Amino acid sequence: MTERRSEGSAEKRVPAAAFGADVPERLLLPGVPDATVARLPVYLRVLGALSDRGTRTVSSDELAGLAGVGSAVVRRDLSHLGPTGTRGVGYDVEALAERVSHMLGLTHERAVVIVGAGNLGSALAGYAGFGSRGFRVSALLDTDPAVVGTPVGDLVVEDVAALEQVVARTGAAIGVITTPGPAAQSVCDRLVDAGIASILSFAPTTLSVPDGVDVRRVDLSVELAILAFHDSRRLPAELGLAAAGDAS
Numbered sequence: 685m686t687e688r689r690s691e692g693s694a695e696k697r698v699p700a701a702a703f704g705a706d707v708p709e710r711l712l713l714p715g716v717p718d719a720t721v722a723r724l725p726v727y728l729r730v731l732g733a734l735s736d737r738g739t740r741t742v743s744s745d746e747l748a749g750l751a752g753v754g755s756a757v758v759r760r761d762l763s764h765l766g767p768t769g770t771r772g773v774g775y776d777v778e779a780l781a782e783r784v785s786h787m788l789g790l791t792h793e794r795a796v797v798i799v800g801a802g803n804l805g806s807a808l809a810g811y812a813g814f815g816s817r818g819f820r821v822s823a824l825l826d827t828d829p830a831v832v833g834t835p836v837g838d839l840v841v842e843d844v845a846a847l848e849q850v851v852a853r854t855g856a857a858i859g860v861i862t863t864p865g866p867a868a869q870s871v872c873d874r875l876v877d878a879g880i881a882s883i884l885s886f887a888p889t890t891l892s893v894p895d896g897v898d899v900r901r902v903d904l905s906v907e908l909a910i911l912a913f914h915d916s917r918r919l920p921a922e923l924g925l926a927a928a929g930d931a932s
């Protein structure tokens with residue numbers, strides 16, 4: 685039986701495979717923390733906006749401000765890319781964007797298959813913004829005969845029975861799961877068996893995957909709960925009240 689590990693079971697380090705096969709070996713730096721990898725796309729977005737505005741160089745303080753993190757964090761994150769900036773000048777916007785793209789393995793387009801063509805899956809499939817970020821939604825699959833065969837944007841929903849053939853045909857590198865929770869593990873297993881090593885799941889279920897497969901789960905309720913936490917701490921200050929425990 686294949687050994688399986690649960691997502692989030694231990695502190696995760698980003699495996700080389702996450703960067704894609706085309707990344708030069710020298711950039712596959714070991715031990716890049718997940719938190720750094722999570723911030724790199726934010727830097728990339730900021731650098732893209734600066735480039736669009738014609739900005740040629742950016743300091744770590746400016747980049748930090750635009751990315752919403754501290755400048756020490758930016759410098760530490762970017763140190764994982766090797767030498768990048770020039771003291772007193774800052775970072776070359778285009779060159780840094782290219783380095784970050786390379787590090788993230790975004791130098792070639794990746795095909796994505798979405799399983800579950802309901803509200804969420806259809807909305808994601810129709811989102812035009814993925815294309816400019818290096819992702820192409822190549823297929824959308826479902827079990828429901830009433831949904832299979834219907835058009836969603838440029839795609840026609842395909843039968844999930846043909847998942848393996850669809851993955852092979854599209855060369856998909858990433859599988860997105862937007863099925864109800866109870867179906868998610870079996871869909872995940874089939875994606876893995878079809879050769880997919882990167883899975884993004886929206887289903888409210890913890891998924892088990894073999895070593896070497898990366899799963900990320902998106903849970904908007906967790907994000908909302910974090911906002912609620914900060915909101916509830918802000919409220920007493922805004923009202924001029926002492927926070928609980930400060931009253932003396």
Ligand SMILES: NC(=O)c1ccc[n+]([C@@H]2O[C@H](COP(=O)([O-])OP(=O)(O)OC[C@H]3O[C@@H](n4cnc5c(N)ncnc54)[C@H](O)[C@@H]3O)[C@@H](O)[C@H]2O)c1
Nearest residue numbers: 800802803804826827828862863864865867887902903904
């Ligand atoms: N993570 C989040 O923040 C977030 C937000 C909204 C919804 N969700 C979750 O995303 C999932 C989808 O939500 P939705 O509103 O689009 O639901 P939905 O009911 O509109 O769509 C689910 C689709 O999955 C299909 N499906 C069921 N079993 C399948 C299988 N084995 N293979 C392929 N397709 C299958 C159904 O036929 C249906 O079309 C749910 O699990 C929901 O809880 C997560």
